[in-house]
Amino acid sequence: MTKQSSDDPQIEPFKGPAGGWGSVRSLADILPREHLGPEGYRELARQNKPDGFMCVSCAWPKPADHHPAEFCEEGAKATAWELTRYRTTPEFFAEHTLTELRGWKDYDLEQHGRLTHPLRYDPDTDKYAAVEWEAAFDEIGGALKRLDPKSVVFYSSGRTSLEASYMYGLMARMFGNQNLPDSSNMCHESTSVGLKAAIGVPVGTTQLKDFKETDAIFFFGQNVGSNAPRMLHDLRDCRKRGVEIVTFNPLKERGLERFTDPQNPVEMATLKETAISTQYHQLRAGSDIAAIIGICKFLIDWDDLAKADGDLPILDHDFIAQHTKGFEDFAAAIRRTEWADIERETGLAREELEASARIYAKAKAVMAIYGMGITQHVKGVESVRMIVNLLLLRGNVGKPGAGPTPVRGHSNVQGQRTVGITEKTELVPVEKLEAQYGFKAPREKGLDTVETCRGVIDGSVKAFVGLGENFLRAVPETGRMEEAWPRLDVSVQIATKLNRNHLFAGRVTYLLPCLGRIEQDAQASGPQAVSTEDSTSCIHGSRGKAKPASPYLLSEPAIVAGIAKRILDDNPKVDWDGWVADYSTIRDAIEETYPAIFKDYNKRLFTPGGVWKGNKASERIWETPSKRAEFLTPGDISATGFKDADGRYRLITLRSNDQFNTTIYGYHDRFRGIKGTRDVLLMHEADIAAADLAEGQIVALESDADDGVHRRRNGMIVTPYDIPRGCLGAYYPEANVLIPVEHHAEESHVPAAKSVPVRICP
Structure with missing residues (x-):
C-alpha cells in the first residue's frame, strides 16, 4: 500500500x-x-x-x-x-481495531486495497473477522426479519448495475417497504422533480448527436474537467465549428477554460489548446436563478420592443402558445424584477448578462448543461426550472441540438431509477410487479436520504443495508450521523474496498465484498454481462474480463439473492437462484415489467452507442397535468435559502481533480494548484483582508444555521483564490460536517451542499 x-x-x-x-x-x-x-x-x-x-x-x-x-x-x-494489486485481508483486520482505523484518512483506507472475504464485526474485540457466506446470510436474514420492515433502509450506489438494482428494489418491496434511497437523492433528485414538473420527464432530453446540431451551449454549475472529462471532446468539436459556450460558475474550472486533447498527437506535440468557454461568468454561489432572470429580462424586454416597433419577435410565440402554460405570469414577474437586485445577488454587471442574452437570442438551438452547482441548493428545484424557463422562451426543447442536459455523477445512478430504485410509488409500476410476482406491494412513500438520516439520528431507522457507496461520508450532518450509527440493530455494507462507513458498527454488522464491474462474473451458465444507463438515457451492456481480486467474492446479484432468500417467503414466481445463474433471465424479467423501455433487451444489449430508451418531451409530448410544458414563476432570486449577514459566508463544497465522489485517489488537485493537503479554505483576497486574516493562517469553520447544533471543521488553511466575494470553497466530503441534515432542497430533499451558511473562527 x-x-x-x-x-x-x-x-x-x-x-x-x-x-x-x-x-x-x-x-x-x-x-x-x-x-x-x-x-x-x-x-x-x-x-x-x-x-x-x-x-x-x-x-x-x-x-x-x-x-x-x-x-x-x-x-x-x-x-x-x-484493479489494484493491493488487498485488505482478514489478517489486516486482526491487526487493527475499528476505533484505531477511524484515525486513518479516507485515502489510506481505500488505498489499502480490495476486500477479499466476507466479514462480521465482533464487538468484544472491536474487530472484523472472516465468516462464511452462508452463515453471514443466515444471521443477516434472521436479524432483519425480527424488525418492522418499515424500519429497514435499503440504500444503493449509482455504480450498481440495472440487473442488481431491479433485484434489490423488488426485494425491498416484497419485504414490505419502499425505503430505497440512492445516489440520486444526493445530487440530481432536484432534476428528477424539476424536469418532471416542467416538461413531464425526470431526465434530460438530449443525446450525443445534439452536440453536432447545437448553435450555443449554456453551462451552469458543472465542473466538466474533473467530473465528466470525456465530454470535453464534444465541447472541443463544438468550439471548432463556432458554437458559443456561455458558462456560469463561481469558480474558474480549467476544463471550461482550455483543453488539449491527449489523443491528438498534433495538439500534444505543439501544446495547442482549444478555448472552451466564449464567455465565463463567475456568479455568487446560489445566484443562478437571478442570473437567468437577468437573461430572460433582456429577452422579454427586447421582444416587447420588437412587438411595439413591428419587428421580428425575439421569443418563439408560436411554441409558447401551442406548447406551454404560465408564460404571462412568468413574464410579468420577470418585468417586475429590479436590476439592482439581480446585480447584487449575482455579483455580475448588467452588461455581462446582456452579452449572454445576445448569444441566446441569435442561436437557433441551445443546449443547457448543468450539474450539482444547480441542484444542491435550497431552491435547487426552482433553479432547474429556471433553466427550463429559459429554454422554453425560444422553443429550445424538443428539437435537434437543444434541450436540458443534466450531467449525472455515478455511472448508473439514472438507470437505477428506471428499474425501480425509488422511494416514490408513482415512479414504479407496482401493479405490474404485483401481477408479475404475486405479492402486495407497499403504496406509502418510503424514506429518501434526508429522511434516512433523520431516522438514524432519532432511532426510528433500525437497520441499514448499503449496496455500495460510503454513505456516512457522503451525507450531511457527519458528526451526529457517526454518533448515532452504532445504535442501529443491523448494519450491512456491500463494497469492494474499505471506507469510513465500515468503521461504525451496529449491533449486528457485516462487511460483504463484491465483484467489481471490470472483473469476470462467472455464474452457472458461464461469464455474465450487466447493463447500465448513461446521462443521455442510453442503455449499454458491460462485460468484465479481469481476474477477480479474490475467489471469495460474490457478485452484487448473488449477494442480493442471498439476502432475499433469507428475508422473504418462498415464492414460485421469483427464481432468485435462476436469476443469479443467468443474468439474461433478470433482463427478461425487467423487459416484462418495463416492455416499452426494454423491448428486445437481451438482443440489443451491446448495440454500439447504446439503446436510447426514448423521451416524450423530446417529441414535444408533455406528460404534465396540463399536457403542456409549464413555466414556473420564481419565488426568490436566491437559491441559498438563507439571508446574507455580516460575517456569514456561502460555503461551496468542492471535489478535487484527484477524487470521484467520496473516493480520494490522492492529494493533488492539479487544476487548482493544490498538492499535499485537502484542508484548504479558498477565499477571495479582499475577503481575507476584510476578515483580518492572512494567507496560510489556520482557521476553523462553524455552521451558521439557526438550529442550536454546534458544527465545526478545524485546521483549515486560508488560501487566496479566484472565487466571488462572500463565498468560500472547501473539499467534500470533509466539509459535510458543516451541513445540517435539514439544509436541503425544498421539494427534492437534496442536501444543499453548494451554498452552506458558515462563519470563520479562530
Missing part, C-alpha cells in the same frame, strides 16, 4: 490546460502506483468500448464512434483503483 503525506502542502497556480500532458503525467503516477499488470492495461483498452465495460465512475455515454482510448484521466483512475 502507498500512503500519501498531507503534511507538506504546496499551493501554486496551475497554468496548463485540462487534458494534455498533465493528464498523461497523472496516469503515469496512479497506474504503476496500483501495480497494474498487463491485464490492467488490456482492460483500459476495453473501457467504454461497445463490447467492453462501462466506466465505473461517471455516466457520460459510450459513443458508437469511439476513440482508440475511450477513457479519461478520472475514468482511468477509477479502473486502476478497482
